[in-house]
Amino acid sequence: DGGITQSPKYLFRKEGQNVTLSCEQNLNHDAMYWYRQDPGQGLRLIYYSQIVNDFQKGDIAEGYSVSREKKESFPLTVTSAQKNPTAFYLCASSYTGGDGAFFGQGTRLTVV
Amino acid sequence: GQQLNQSPQSMFIQEGEDVSMNCTSSSIFNTWLWYKQDPGEGPVLLIALYKAGELTSNGRLTAQFGITRKDSFLNISASIPSDVGIYFCAGQKGDSNYQLIWGAGTKLIIKP
Numbered sequence: 001d002g003g004i005t006q007s008p009k010y011l012f013r014k015e016g017q018n019v020t021l022s023c024e025q026n027l028n029h030d031a032m033y034w035y036r037q038d039p040g041q042g043l044r045l046i047y048y049s050q051i052v053n054d055f056q057k058g059d060i061a062e063g064y065s066v067s068r069e070k071k072e073s074f075p076l077t078v079t080s081a082q083k084n085p086t087a088f089y090l091c092a093s094s095y096t097g098g099d100g101a102f103f104g105q106g107t108r109l110t111v112v
Numbered sequence: 113g114q115q116l117n118q119s120p121q122s123m124f125i126q127e128g129e130d131v132s133m134n135c136t137s138s139s140i141f142n143t144w145l146w147y148k149q150d151p152g153e154g155p156v157l158l159i160a161l162y163k164a165g166e167l168t169s170n171g172r173l174t175a176q177f178g179i180t181r182k183d184s185f186l187n188i189s190a191s192i193p194s195d196v197g198i199y200f201c202a203g204q205k206g207d208s209n210y211q212l213i214w215g216a217g218t219k220l221i222i223k224p
Contacts, residue, residue, distance in 0.1 A: 045211065
């Protein structure tokens, strides 16, 4: 079955550590996105990529980094520079022609 | 970053009632999308709209693409308990940047 897989579902890290969230899709989508969602809030765009080896900053990119070495994969690293990293992180993918985005199940990151 | 104006922020309704929510923007969009998010999960695409004036149904859900291309609404008829969740609208301008612009969400709560 085609879809987007985020792992892990829950992640705990100590303050000051970098952590990498995985996102893999087998939908053959060109574009991939990372969003952050805080309790009771909408979705805020962190980074997006429309083709391999290229990505753009979204609205809240500070303290995050990404790579897009393969079409299927778009990992997000939450660095120690991110001041408030505890949140629900959502990965999505889409065709660059539109038709909306399809989401993974999310990773809930808690930094203690 | 830009956000759509989505209202209401939350709704408390009785089972069986009809529900209506909408999104407005000062910008024109080529695509309007409606998503539903269950707690702890990623949003799921409900309805996609591609033409001004378009009215599309998905079971008990009906959505319309406003004639000005600056708004959209979603109706849910005869609500049931599994309709509970957060509903998001998203717009896509369709230029070379295929980012989605998001509303803040409408939380639907069904009173027992």
